[in-house]
Amino acid sequence: MTLGFIRPETVYEAMEFLSEHKDNSRIVAGATDVMVQMRSAKSTGHAEEKPLWMVDITNIPGLSYVNFENGIVRIGAMTTHRDIARSAVIRDVVPFLADACRSVGSPQIRTRGTIGGNIVNASPAADSLPPLTALSARLRLISRKGPRDVALEEFFKGPYRTIIEPDEILEEVYFEAPESSSGCAFLKLGRRESLAIARLSVAVLLDVDESGKISKAAIAPGACLPMPARITSAEEALIGEIPNEEAVHSASLEVGEEMVRVSGVRWSTEYKKPVVCALTKRAIWKALGVDED
Amino acid sequence: MTKTKWVGTDVTRIDAKDKVCGTLEYMSDLSFPNMIYGAVLRSKYPHALIKKIDTKRAKELDGVVTVLTHEDVPGLNGFGIAIPDQPVLCRDKVRYMGDAIALVGAESKEIAEQALELIEVEYEPLPIVDDPEEAMLDTSPLVHETGNIHNHVKIERGDVEAAFNEAYVVVENTYFTPRQMHAFLEPESGVATIDDDKNITIWCGGQHPYRDQLQVARALGMNPRKIRIINTPAGGAFGGKDEITVQIYLALLVLHTDRPAKIVLSREESVIAGMKRHPMKIYMKTAAAADGTILANEVRVVSDTGAYASLGGPVIGFAIEHSCGAYRVENVRLEGFCVYTNNGVAGAFRGFGANQVTFAVETQVDMIAEKLGMDRLEIRKKNGLRKGDIAALGHKMEASVGLLRTLEAAENSRLWQLREELKAKPGAPHKKRGIGIACSFQGCGLGKGLPDYGAATIELLPNGQFAVGVSCPEIGQGNTTAFVQIAADYIRCSIDDIVMLSGDTGHTLDSGTSTASRSVYTGGNALKLAAGNLHSAISTLAAEILSVPESDIDIEYGSAVSKSCPEKTVSFKKIAELMVERGKTIKGEGYFIWPVSETELEGYVGIPHLLYSYITQIALVEVNTLTGETEVLEAVSVPDPGKAINPQGVEGQSEGGVVMGMGYALTEDTIIEEGITLTRNFSTYILPTSLDMPCEIETIIAEELEPSGPFGAKGIGEAVCVPISPAITNAIHDACGVWMKQIPATPERVYTALKSKEVP
Amino acid sequence: MKVNVCLFGPMQKYGDKDKFQMEFEEGATLANLLDRLKIEDRIYIVILINGRRAYDEDEPLSDGAEVLIMAPTGGG
Known part of the structure; x- marks a missing residue:
């Protein structure tokens, strides 16, 4: 495989290049997924035959930021997991996103890897996606044709597949900040404490009204669905309930059922189904302020 | 004992500063003017005939200096410590995905790798055999024409049947152990030079320079004295660099090009081509009297050595020698098979066969203790070897025996003394805590049969x-x-x-070697x-x-x-x-x-040993009953190294050993399916990280001085990673009542076991 | 002069017995001994003379010397 490498200095330059090399270019930011995938392809003898342009966007200024204005949180695509995990805004407004970004890989990976890369790579196990899904985040994509905004849930076509056009660049992800009365939680099950790809994860965002009833609920599991999605049936099981074990239990069961319905029964289902339920339960209670760990 | 000024003190490691500062040059850091870069073409199939090898296009690529095949190996086209059954460069057949077919030398690493893609090999794939027990059947495809059973060990003593009949308790189980990877930080790599008189110098991390010299000489058909091997420093080895790795390839490159050469394997290539720990299936039936005396042990081990023997023969012998644990057992029927398959290659690995059988026997002993309502430490003290005892193979324990000393020190450790308190510590309701203990012995030196x-x-x-x-x-x-x-x-x-x-x-x-705790x-x-x-x-x-x-x-x-x-x-x-x-x-x-045991086992080389190191280890674990995750919270390691020449060094070995044995118990396994390695790097091969380590590992050195050793020293490099694995699985049982008969005890396995049992 | 020879492991195939005595003229070398035993593979072999590794075949033999002949091996 022949590789070309280009490092544009501006968004415009990058868009120009991408529109000219639509069929054989790939954007790299932190390269924490791309490099691993290329090495893996090489070692299994599945490397691409055709020449490929690597379009390194790390030199483009202005794509790394966390802004909070008018109730909207905007995160630049080039913002690293490390910066998000440490962002005062994120930790304050959506701590479960900080937790998710802190659970990515290792310090080295978090320092290089970006949220934009995490989204566009579209791994079913991506750590930032469950909280972003629970937040109903939206994405802004840009190209020479102009910008377009899409809902995160509409962005994915399947594992590692999205609707992004070859000449488009993800500019930012943004979402409405949840009510200050809300609670959230992200839990992840990996094979070890660090450098662990999620085997299962779940993000929960809840709001409880003055009467003590759950008024809003968003539940998004990770690593068990082909692409990020909220489990509305689970959310419905909670809404209107004063937090109680039975409601939490039935919400968690809905997540397990949905996983089996969407992903089918696999060798791992016997383990993953009850465990995703257990994880969801704990995440719901954690979002309600009851942390059992 | 001689009064010492340095021995027994925590002298700072002589390589500490250079290693900590990153200034130490490992072999892959070395470079020479005019040096070429080597790359190895590995097999495309786990089992196939080679019909044709065409290197023409590769040779024509700009920057390629040489492309070598089996025709270019001047001496014996084979290597292997015990028998040279592994081709340097395969001629007519490949037996695993790591088999080497051609060797490229080029002006850069990139060109060398590009040239590999231009080598055309015509294969005729053969049916593979990936299950060692199937490999033993007559109907199985043959990995080697000599048959798939490379080594068979059978030792009987006493009357096993009678003992089983009179026993108060008998436990019978089958255990499975994984294909652990050495995972040294420095993959197999080295550089070589050649002078005008064709004297070759090879810098390559290894474990026995003089044997490397002979293996290289044999493949080159050269006088060994014309080959200089430098093995120090190695960036980790653990047995995985005991066998030849890239030394012969380096020698071939310099011989054919008259230029210095360098080879550094990628992690993926290292994983596919390199050695592993033998996966074993262990059947064990153990009998004990009502007072806990172990009466008999019947053992049958099938060991998967993969495509080539390397030290698979001695490993199965060693496993059998250690299969009754560090206990007196008068009636034994022990049988072991070392079998060829198309599953990678297995060879020497820290512990050398003891790890697998110790996991089995230490679980058996805990099961017996449970059935008898006996204390787990007491049953070990009761049966543990003392000086003068007759061990399982019928040989007398003539040298220093520190087992009891390690058990007693373990008993007095904080972790054991406070075990009930620590277990009861309030955690989440779905988390259960348990404490496990295990002990073992580890033969030092190469054993009886060949002078060490x-x-x-x-x-x-x-x-x-x-x-x-x-x-x-x-x-x-x-x-x-x-x-x-x-x-x-x-x-x-x-x-x-x-x-x-x-x-x-x-x-x-x-x-000699840096192996065998010797x-x-x-x-x-x-x-x-x-x-x-x-x-x-x-x-x-x-x-x-x-x-x-x-x-x-x-x-x-x-x-x-x-x-x-x-x-x-x-x-x-x-x-x-x-x-x-x-x-x-x-x-x-x-x-x-070395002095050797008086006992000779007709037909066997390498067993029994005279000298053993001893060790007891304890683990405190917490099992998450909702997910099956196991966390090792604390560990105690009580080795008997004889005299600890450098106590800090022993502690270092002990802590590293505990973590290596923890990975073996909980997470590590090289998955090979139908001959194809699936876990090719450290994202899928799950080594423990610093965050997974127990927050405390206490090492208590229990010195039982060995009169024949320097200042009373024996060896400790291997034992430290052995009983911790069953200590952890025994702790899982203590926590939540399930016996782990297969390691690694992954969350799935623990969860499944819990589910089939239901937590009390 | 008389030399005591001991063969180990795979090298035992070169003698009827594992331990025996051989007689040589003064000035004989290790090469003469290996020739007499018809040992062909002389590269992958380790020989100890009176406990010392002999690296070269032209090493002289001495009366009463103990010559151990083995193949290299390894262990845990």
């Missing part, structure tokens, strides 16, 4: 320092620091006055003899200088002294000056051969 020899040299240098040479390589275990301490106390000089030479056939005599004992004993000879030479010159008879000379730290007239002294530095003036050399060589 070693040598050392000490030379007085013109500046008054001493050059100390032991060829057992430094593979990270710290043996060079131990040698410096031992040498300084035998010579009676400062450790700062020692220049250590290690792992180099050009500057050291053959001291290097400190062997090198230390050889140094003792060398120091004696050195002292004679020093005394001769000192006597002349001081005008006293030689018999009047005594050696003190740093100088020679007249016994009759103590004010007459001459420093080593002064002696060195006079040595230079008079054109003399002062040098001592020492040659040592």
Whole structure:
């Protein structure tokens, strides 16, 4: 495989290049997924035959930021997991996103890897996606044709597949900040404490009204669905309930059922189904302020 | 015991500064002018005939210097410590995905890799055999024409049936152990040069430079003396660099191009081509009396050595020797098979077969204790080997036996004393805590059947320092620091006055391998003899200088002294000056051969051993009953290394061993399906990270001095990673009542076991 | 002169017994001994003479010497 490498200095330059090399270019930011995938392809003898342009966007200024204005949180695509995990805004407004970004890989990976890369790579196990899904985040994509905004849930076509056009660049992800009365939680099950790809994860965002009833609920599991999605049936099981074990239990069961319905029964289902339920339960209670760990 | 100044103290590792600062040059850091880069073409299939190899297109690529195949191997086209069954470059058949077919030398690494893609190989795929028990059947495809059973060990003593009949309790189980990876930080790599007289020098991390020399010589059909091997430093080895890795490829490249050459395997290539720990299926039936006395053990082990033998034969022998644990067992029926398959290759790995069987037998012992309502430590103390006892193979424990000492120290440890309190510590309701204990012994040295020899040299240098040479390589275990301490106390000089030479056939005599927990004992004993000879030479010159008879000379730290007239002294530095003036050399060589057991097992080489290190380890775990995750919270490790030459070094080995054994127990397994390795790097091969380590590992050194060892030392490099694995799985049982019969005890396995049992 | 020879492991195929005595003229070398035993593979072999590794075949033999002949091996 022949590789070309280009490092544009501006968004415009990058868009120009991408529109000219639509069929054989790939954007790299932190390269924490791309490099691993290329090495893996090489070692299994599945490397691409055709020449490929690597379009390194790390030199483009202005794509790394966390802004909070008018109730909207905007995160630049080039913002690293490390910066998000440490962002005062994120930790304050959506701590479960900080937790998710802190659970990515290792310090080295978090320092290089970006949220934009995490989204566009579209791994079913991506750590930032469950909280972003629970937040109903939206994405802004840009190209020479102009910008377009899409809902995160509409962005994915399947594992590692999205609707992004070859000449488009993800500019930012943004979402409405949840009510200050809300609670959230992200839990992840990996094979070890660090450098662990999620085997299962779940993000929960809840709001409880003055009467003590759950008024809003968003539940998004990770690593068990082909692409990020909220489990509305689970959310419905909670809404209107004063937090109680039975409601939490039935919400968690809905997540397990949905996983089996969407992903089918696999060798791992016997383990993953009850465990995703257990994880969801704990995440719901954690979002309600009851942390059992 | 001799009074020591250095031995027994925490001398800082001699390589610490360079390693910590990153300034130490490993082999892959070395470069030479005009150097070419080598790359190896590996097989596309786990089992196939080679019909044709065409290197024409690769040779035509710009920047390619040479492309070599089996036709270019001048000597024997094979390597292997025990039998040379692995081709250097395959001619007509490949037996696993790591098999090498061609070797490219090019101006850059990238060109070399590109050239690999241009080599055309025509294969005829063969049916594969990936299950060792199926491989034993007559109907199975043959990996080697000689048959798939490479080695068969069978040992019987006493009357097993009678013992089973009269036993109060019998436990019978089948255990499975994983294909653990050495996962050294430095993958297999090295550089080589060749001079005008065709003398070849190879820098390559390894574990026995003199055997590497012979293996390279055999493949090149050359006089071994024309090949110099430098094995030190190795960036980790753990047994995985005991066999030839890239040495022969480096030699072929320099031989055919007359240019220096370098090869560095990628992690993926290292994983696919490199050695692993033998996965074993272990059937074990153990009988005990009502008082806990172990009466009989029946064992059948099937070991998967993969495509080539390497040390698979000795490993199964070692496994059988250790399959009854560190216990007296009078009635045994032990059988082991080492079987070829198309699953990678397995060979030496820290523990050498003891890890697998210790997991099994230590689980059996806990099961017996549970059935008898006996304390787990008591049953071990009751059956544990003492000096003079007869061990399972019928051999007498003649050397130092520290098992009881380690068990007693473990019993007094904080973790064991506070076990009930620690277990009851309030955690989340879905988390259960448990404590497990296990002990083991570990044969040191190469065992009965072949002389295990070693040598050392000490030379007085013109500046008054001493050059100390032991060829057992430094593979990270710290043996060079131990040698410096031992040498300084035998010579009676400062450790700062020692220049250590290690792992180099050009500057050291053959001291054997850095394996088998043997290097400190062997090198230390050889140094003792060398120091004696050195002292004679020093005394001769000192006597002349001081005008006293030689018999009047005594050696003190740093100088020679007249016994009759103590004010007459001459420093080593002064002696060195006079040595230079008079054109003399002062040098001592020492040659040592291991003592062996009196028991001979007809037909077997390498078993039994005379000398063993002993160890008891304890683990405190917390099992998450909702997910099956196991966390090791704390561990205690109580090794008996004989004299701890460097206690800090023993602690380092102990802590590293605990984590390695923890990975074996909980997460590590190289998955090979239908001959294809799926876990090709560290994102899917799950090594514990620093965050997974127990927050505390307490090492209690229980020294049982070995009279035949240097200052009483034995060896400890391997034992430290063995019983911790069953200590962890026994702790899982203690926590939540499930016996893990297959490791690694992954969350899925623990969860499944819990579900089929239901937590009480 | 008389030399005591001991064969180990795979090298035992070169003698009727594992331990025996051989007689040589003064000045004989290790090469003469290996020739007499018809040992062909002389590269992958380890020989100890009186406990010392002999690296070269032209190493002289001495009366009463103990010569151990083995193939290299390894262990845990």
